[in-house]
Amino acid sequence: MKILTIVRQVPDAESSLRVSDETHTVSSSQLVMDTMDEYGVEQALRLREAGTDIEVIALAVGPDKNVDVLRSSLALGADRAVHVKTDLALDPIALSKVIAKLATAEGIDLIFCGGRQADWDSEALGGAIAERLHWPQLTWTTELNFTDGKLSGRHDIDDGSQAFTLSLPAVVTTQQGLNEPRFPTLPNIMKAKKKELRVDSLEQYGVSPMVQLVKVELQARARQRNMLSEEDPAAIAAKLVDVLRNEAKVLA
Amino acid sequence: MILVVASYAKGHLSKSTYELVAAARQLGSEGALTLLILGSEVDDVAAEATHISDQVLVADYPAFAKYSAETWSEAVATIASQGNASVVLIAASRAGREYSPRVAVRLEAPLLEDVVSLTTDGTATTAQRYSFLARATETIKAQAPVVVVTVKPGAFPPVTPAETSSEEYEVDLAITPSRVATSDQRSEESSRVSLTDADVVVAGGRGLGSAEAFEALVLPLAEALGAAVGATRAVVDAGWRPYAEQVGQTGKTVQPKVYLAVGISGATQHLSGMNKSRTVIAINKDSEAPIFEVADYGVVGDVAKILPALIEAVRG
Ligand SMILES: Cc1cc2nc3c(=O)[nH]c(=O)nc-3n(C[C@H](O)[C@H](O)[C@H](O)COP(=O)(O)OP(=O)(O)OC[C@H]3O[C@@H](n4cnc5c(N)ncnc54)[C@H](O)[C@@H]3O)c2cc1C
Ligand SMILES: Nc1ncnc2c1ncn2[C@@H]1O[C@H](COP(=O)(O)O)[C@@H](O)[C@H]1O
Numbered sequence: 227m228k229i230l231t232i233v234r235q236v237p238d239a240e241s242s243l244r245v246s247d248e249t250h251t252v253s254s255s256q257l258v259m260d261t262m263d264e265y266g267v268e269q270a271l272r273l274r275e276a277g278t279d280i281e282v283i284a285l286a287v288g289p290d291k292n293v294d295v296l297r298s299s300l301a302l303g304a305d306r307a308v309h310v311k312t313d314l315a316l317d318p319i320a321l322s323k324v325i326a327k328l329a330t331a332e333g334i335d336l337i338f339c340g341g342r343q344a345d346w347d348s349e350a351l352g353g354a355i356a357e358r359l360h361w362p363q364l365t366w367t368t369e370l371n372f373t374d375g376k377l378s379g380r381h382d383i384d385d386g387s388q389a390f391t392l393s394l395p396a397v398v399t400t401q402q403g404l405n406e407p408r409f410p411t412l413p414n415i416m417k418a419k420k421k422e423l424r425v426d427s428l429e430q431y432g433v434s435p436m437v438q439l440v441k442v443e444l445q446a447r448a449r450q451r452n453m454l455s456e457e458d459p460a461a462i463a464a465k466l467v468d469v470l471r472n473e474a475k476v477l478a
Numbered sequence: 479m480i481l482v483v484a485s486y487a488k489g490h491l492s493k494s495t496y497e498l499v500a501a502a503r504q505l506g507s508e509g510a511l512t513l514l515i516l517g518s519e520v521d522d523v524a525a526e527a528t529h530i531s532d533q534v535l536v537a538d539y540p541a542f543a544k545y546s547a548e549t550w551s552e553a554v555a556t557i558a559s560q561g562n563a564s565v566v567l568i569a570a571s572r573a574g575r576e577y578s579p580r581v582a583v584r585l586e587a588p589l590l591e592d593v594v595s596l597t598t599d600g601t602a603t604t605a606q607r608y609s610f611l612a613r614a615t616e617t618i619k620a621q622a623p624v625v626v627v628t629v630k631p632g633a634f635p636p637v638t639p640a641e642t643s644s645e646e647y648e649v650d651l652a653i654t655p656s657r658v659a660t661s662d663q664r665s666e667e668s669s670r671v672s673l674t675d676a677d678v679v680v681a682g683g684r685g686l687g688s689a690e691a692f693e694a695l696v697l698p699l700a701e702a703l704g705a706a707v708g709a710t711r712a713v714v715d716a717g718w719r720p721y722a723e724q725v726g727q728t729g730k731t732v733q734p735k736v737y738l739a740v741g742i743s744g745a746t747q748h749l750s751g752m753n754k755s756r757t758v759i760a761i762n763k764d765s766e767a768p769i770f771e772v773a774d775y776g777v778v779g780d781v782a783k784i785l786p787a788l789i790e791a792v793r794g
Contacts, residue, residue, distance in 0.1 A: 231622065239746040252610055319582050321587045342727060347590050347609045347750070349572075350579035353547060357580035357743060362657040363547060365576045366728075384572045389662040401728050419535050436588040440604065441617040449758065449776040454763075459787035461505050462777055466759060467791045469775055470703070474736045474757045477703065477792065 227394075228281045229270040230329055231304065231338040235288060237344040243444055250439045251347070252314070256269045259295040264407040265400035270338055271303045272405065273372055282307050283332065285384045287324050289313050292421070301410035301420035307421070311364025312428035318346065322354035326429045329359060335394045336377075341366050341401040352399035361368040364390060364396040368404055481563040482531070485571060486523045487719040491530075493675060494569035494629075496636030499530045502567050503637065505598050509564060516553055518543035524646050529639035535561075539653060545573055546656035551580030553651055558585060563624055565603065567761040570628040578628045588620035593600045603627070611727060611750035629673055632733050659725045666720035671706040673723060676787055680738045681708030681725055681752070685741020685762060685781055686738070689718035695785040696740065700793040708732065711747050726751035741781045744769025761785070 237254030274280040286308040288294040296307040339352040356363035369379035378391040399410035470477040498608040513531040527534045539719045567576040570592040582589040593605035602621040682696040700707045709719040727747040737755035760773040770776040
């Protein structure tokens with residue numbers, strides 16, 4: 227069985243962002259693997275370690291720097307990696323075409339993908355890949371078991387959660403709570419250097435963006451940042467009530 | 479036509495459906511505004527829908543008693559192609575965001591996801607949305623025979639229903655059953671006030687210290703303010719509060735008039751769910767807590783001391 231796990235490189239959540247007005251790209255000095263994708267890599271490794279004969283392949287589609295998240299995936303334990311190189315900003319629907327083509331060529335049975343990408347704030351990639359492959363999908367998964375060729379577990383829905391079962395092939399989107407991702411060990415980082423990291427070009431896939439990015443602005447919502455310095459809780463409470471009543475007008 | 483997929487619950491159209499229609503009306507005269515109802519025994523919902531649309535399509539099948547991404551996307555894409563839809567609008571609920579990409583792929587259409595504004599110049603559709611954990615606002619544009627759009631709840635003012643009513647039509651569909659079997663649904667109704675619709679949200683974090691303290695301090699304050707209760711992931715993971723109350727990247731997005739954050743550090747993943755709130759008030763004992771950077775009013779202090787005083791003051 228073959229598992230494909232999508233890894234994306236995004237700004238660290240706590241790092242500061244910069245925008246290029248010419249290219250409309252947002253950058254940060256600290257790029258990391260999207261946390262959502264770490265759960266996918268971890269889950270793939272756990273399935274392999276549970277004894278099934280599984281090959282874990284990590285895939286990144288993006289600029290040169292993406293090689294870092296692939297090296298990390300290999301250091302964590304992925305068997306090999308594929309980098310589809312491009313500087314184009316592909317939207318999830320366009321990107322899903324690349325991933326589906328690769329999954330078909332590789333004979334993939336199960337795909338992990340982050341539930342909500344920390345750069346796009348999108349939840350669309352998993353469903354788009356699944357539809358391209360005519361596979362079922364499972365989103366916002368918090369518990370996943372694999373027995374007798376079937377996946378089961380729980381996932382979150384609009385106002386709660388649900389148990390599920392489905393057969394492979396399938397796309398599963400991950401989120402916090404699914405597992406506790408491991409850290410790479412030094413020997414594994416060394417071993418990773420010998421693992422296969424194939425580089426494809428986007429041209430091989432014949433995919434171009436479907437959505438055009440026109441402008442990006444960083445949030446500059448000016449906050450008042452008034453710090454209330456009264457010592458007495460009752461005085462603070464009175465001031466807050468004044469704000470609620472007279473400024474925000476949410477209190478009669 | 480402009481195809482709007484209705485969301486509803488308990489026999490009534492959801493507020494988000496009225497908002498979708500408002501977004502659709504902004505697109506002007508792109509053709510009849512068609513509301514699609516997928517469901518089982520949805521007569522009441524369909525009747526309600528005739529007051530906010532130019533026509534209503536009803537696909538009433540037992541198989542639609544329960545939402546699934548596969549059946550919903552197949553039905554919506556089929557109806558959109560049959561009706562030559564130029565735009566398909568879907569609410570950006572978790573379900574809507576789950577099945578809309580499948581609709582886009584089926585129609586080979588661009589997807590404008592979770593948008594907060596929407597315009598067209600007759601050829602291209604332009605929208606704004608938030609990205610980078612809601613730290614950026616991006617403007618995106620798509621030009622195609624059909625575009626799929628999901629609309630962020632709360633971004634558009636809901637339309638007012640007309641006295642007159644439009645026509646209802648039954649649609650015939652071949653439904654392929656979903657391959658995902660679901661069971662044991664646990665719905666977590668939280669406070670009386672809906673988190674996403676509330677004017678005021680009182681949200682608590684790990685700084686409350688315990689489930690008991692959360693109940694003793696956050697709930698009465700929310701009650702006194704007529705506010706909804708929110709929580710951080712840390713609090714939900716600790717089992718103090720239900721997941722339905724979680725605000726943030728992996729929870730709900732809220733945009734109330736007032737967001738009161740108590741004992742919350744202000745991690746980016748949490749901020750992404752609340753940083754569009756109109757007024758933010760934060761109470762935290764650590765003056766360096768990042769939540770203060772997005773606060774209009776900050777109180778450096780102990781929740782155990784401030785909240786009882788605040789509850790008393792609000793009760794008057
Ligand atoms: C992929 C991913 C997704 C995530 N999604 C979400 C999400 O959707 N929502 C979310 O909330 N988090 C999310 N998180 C987690 C997030 O990173 C933080 O860990 C979490 O928000 C912290 O919750 P907290 O503020 O309650 O706890 P803490 O960070 O522990 O903060 C507690 C705060 O309380 C203050 N405090 C302590 N005692 C008192 C007192 N007596 N009086 C006043 N203040 C006090 C402390 O100073 C501190 O600032 C996500 C993380 C990841 C990696
Ligand atoms: N019981 C139901 N019957 C039909 N459609 C539903 C039902 N529940 C939810 N939906 C649809 O699923 C999507 C998300 O709905 P909800 O999760 O209820 O907000 C919307 O498009 C609804 O129309």
